[in-house]
Amino acid sequence: MHSEPFYDPAKSYLDNFEHGPFGLFANTSPSFPAEPPRHQFLGQPVFAPFGIPAGPLINGRFVKAALDMGFDIPVYKTVRTRRQPCHPWPNVLAVKVEGDLKPDQTLVAGTDYSEPLSITNSFGVPSFDPDLWQPDMAEAAAYARPGQVVVGSFQATLPESGSVAAYLQDFRLGARLVKETGVKVIEVNLSCPNEGTANLLCFDIVRSRQVVEAIKEEIGSLPLMIKTAYYKDQTRLQAFVRELGGAVDGIVSINTIAAEVLDASGHQALPGEGRLRSGVCGSAVKWAGVEMASRLARLRAELGMNFAIVGVGGAGSAEAFDEYRRAGADAVMSATAAMWNPRLAQQIKEQAHEL
Numbered sequence: 001m002h003s004e005p006f007y008d009p010a011k012s013y014l015d016n017f018e019h020g021p022f023g024l025f026a027n028t029s030p031s032f033p034a035e036p037p038r039h040q041f042l043g044q045p046v047f048a049p050f051g052i053p054a055g056p057l058i059n060g061r062f063v064k065a066a067l068d069m070g071f072d073i074p075v076y077k078t079v080r081t082r083r084q085p086c087h088p089w090p091n092v093l094a095v096k097v098e099g100d101l102k103p104d105q106t107l108v109a110g111t112d113y114s115e116p117l118s119i120t121n122s123f124g125v126p127s128f129d130p131d132l133w134q135p136d137m138a139e140a141a142a143y144a145r146p147g148q149v150v151v152g153s154f155q156a157t158l159p160e161s162g163s164v165a166a167y168l169q170d171f172r173l174g175a176r177l178v179k180e181t182g183v184k185v186i187e188v189n190l191s192c193p194n195e196g197t198a199n200l201l202c203f204d205i206v207r208s209r210q211v212v213e214a215i216k217e218e219i220g221s222l223p224l225m226i227k228t229a230y231y232k233d234q235t236r237l238q239a240f241v242r243e244l245g246g247a248v249d250g251i252v253s254i255n256t257i258a259a260e261v262l263d264a265s266g267h268q269a270l271p272g273e274g275r276l277r278s279g280v281c282g283s284a285v286k287w288a289g290v291e292m293a294s295r296l297a298r299l300r301a302e303l304g305m306n307f308a309i310v311g312v313g314g315a316g317s318a319e320a321f322d323e324y325r326r327a328g329a330d331a332v333m334s335a336t337a338a339m340w341n342p343r344l345a346q347q348i349k350e351q352a353h354e355l
């Protein structure tokens with residue numbers, strides 16, 4: 001059932017960038033439903049509230065192919081205000097997980113991408129300079145037809161000075177550069193390292209709030225979504241939503257969940273420092289994404305807020321889409337499953353009950 005992936009893990013990031021997308025994504029042509037779009041996403045009409053989250057769509061060609069294949073809310077991969085190289089290959093490996101990923105599980109990685117599919121991905125959020133990605137993102141955003149919307153994702157890089165003011169300034173600049181491309185929705189990745197500390201940015205509520213305020217000063221009324229990790233602790237999630245839920249238009253959750261990843265002989269699978277633990281995504285993390293969607297929906301109601309909930313994590317079938325929608329997600333996105341199943345959006349449009 002899985003076909004050739006549109007991003008090929010056997011090739012380097014640059015090879016994918018220059019020659020991809022692959023498989024069915026390589027030769028797409030636009031096809032649209034006859035009826036007008038019935039759904040709304042952050043003020044934009046969409047045929048279906050389904051898309052591909054930040055990451056696998058690494059340049060405009062990938063985004064355009066996703067649009068052609070009916071992924072109506074594709075996110076252009078997370079960019080930065082300056083060039084950042086990619087971690088050494090390999091950047092994607094399959095991991096075998098029995099059922100749900102459990103805390104502190106050690107996984108064995110390989111190249112068997114059969115179902116149920118979970119992978120680890122480790123890129124280090126590479127970026128080209130804005131001179132390259134800005135015109136590319138602009139073209140991809142303009143390619144979306146009525147009924148589709150391209151999201152631009154970005155994150156900041158800690159400046160050499162290490163100062164918080166300069167870090168916030170980089171978020172401001174990133175937001176301005178993404179806005180200039182004409183995207184109709186901006187996403188900031190808060191599930192990245194809180195530069196200068198050992199934790200993720202979204203677990204630092206004060207800093208996250210500063211980041212969102214700085215970005216909003218730049219982008220005004222353009223819709224802003226924040227990407228967050230899985231929160232184990234409900235009190236912390238509650239405090240986060242209380243502080244940020246009223247200031248943003250959408251919360252996208254989850255990102256990957258970190259686990260130790262070894263090869264078949266028990267050695268670190270991904271070469272290089274800091275890569276023993278690596279982010280896991282795909283079917284083994286669906287439980288966490290669905291759980292977050294329902295916790296966010298409950299908090300949104302309790303706090304009388306209006307942010308949209310974008311459910312991410314293992315959403316690889318029409319059933320999973322329905323599960324997310326019933327949990328309270330306004331939109332759903334798939335990275336891992338979509339990479340290996342280019343027809344996923346079409347299948348959801350044909351088979352899902354919660355559209």
Ligand SMILES: Cc1cc2nc3c(=O)[nH]c(=O)nc-3n(C[C@H](O)[C@H](O)[C@H](O)COP(=O)(O)O)c2cc1C
Nearest residue numbers: 053054055056078254255281282313314334335336
């Ligand atoms: C190849 C790949 C690259 C990714 N890169 C990013 C990224 O640059 N920024 C980001 O916020 N999330 C990134 N992610 C995480 C996804 O957006 C998503 O949160 C995660 O994979 C869980 O969804 P899934 O189970 O459908 O894969 C990436 C995921 C994959 C598979």
